[in-house]
Amino acid sequence: MELLVDSFLSAILLIFSLDTEVLSIVWVSLKVSGISTFFASLMGVPLGFLIAYGFFKGKRILIIFLNTMLALPTVVIGLFVYSFISRRSILGSLDLLYTQKAIVIGQIILILPVVATLTIAAISRIDERYRKTAMTLGANRWQTACVIFREARFGIVAAVIAAFGRVIAEVGISMMLGGNAKGFTRTMTTAMALEYDKGEFILAVALGIILLVLSFAINLIFNFFQGRTRA
């Protein structure tokens, strides 16, 4: 107990001292997670929208597939991407392994289903009368889609925020594809795992506190947008 209290107090001091190592780790985490969320949203939101809005054969199967992908463990994604980017594999010449780009690729695979399924849920919740009203007022398919998108915007933003929350807390992909290189691919979660292995708890606790505060902030924003969706 004493160890935890001491580590906690030292961690608080470390955070407020604006330690460069802590800042560097937080920056790498935010940068990598931000980029992967951006690209996953760029693909996942239109994908989710098309699936929810469109009528086509195999729609249910596609939704089941995406839902299944939600349960994909990060280590499986890590292994999968590794098999493509390791030195002797098909994309080995691109030298992606143990880079931030490799982490981004893995994280995109992780959260693309999150963004897509939550976008599908957000669009599906929109009252059918919006579509009918837009159509009867003369809107074409594109204009009708814009109306639906606009009405679902809070739900879609919530989907993006949830994806960011998922990705910033993951460890498997960052560890396997990033390699935990100091100042380069070391993220909050991989640094915490390393510090734990070393028996150095202060930095781990400090990063844990920052991660918790970030998660709290993300949840706060997520709840705000979820609330706006229900309003």
Add this chain to the structure above:
Amino acid sequence: MLYVLSKITRKYGSRTVLDIPLMEIEKGKIYALLGPNGAGKTTLLNILGFLEVPTTGDILYRSKTVNFSESSLQNLRREVVMIDQHPILFTGTVYKNVEFGLKIRRISQKKRGIIIEETLDLVGMSAFVQAQAHRLSGGETQRVALARALAVSPEVLLCDEPTSNLDVENQTAIINTLKQINEQRKTTIMFTTHYMYQVSSLAHHTFFLDHCKLTATQAESFKLCR
């Protein structure tokens, strides 16, 4: 004739929800559509509003056979506007809602402002122009939905129970507006209702639907209803 429907049926799976051998609608008239719940009134309005495609049969609109391709229906929808039984307003202000159809038709901003002002005035909602649509009461929502439809000057206005769940004041306001636009703009109107006094005070003609079939028209329907 504005509309001629011949041998129109609408089926959902094996269930027939509408079966109309012949129906004619004249331009500039007000039609009441009566019938019990589930008789097919809303389905008929959806078909007349080109929002739903009949399973079989032909529709002549302005003496031309309707082609049920999406692009063709889209052009026709610009002339026919339907107001739902429980209309829904888009997120945003009343102004933005009424502006929607006008923007789609690429009407200039200046002209849009004038039309919006006029139509909101017509339904007695001028004071609410900047109000948030989702904060309006049921009666106010119904009136804004009517203004939104009238703003695009439709040839045909289809109203699905336009006064259901409204107080007497709002009912009168809606009925008077429908009367006024029919007289002034010669807009063809079809409305569904369960209130006989609305039929007698507003409609030139009536149709009676029962169990998906058109069972009587005009004077016959009054006898049936009574």
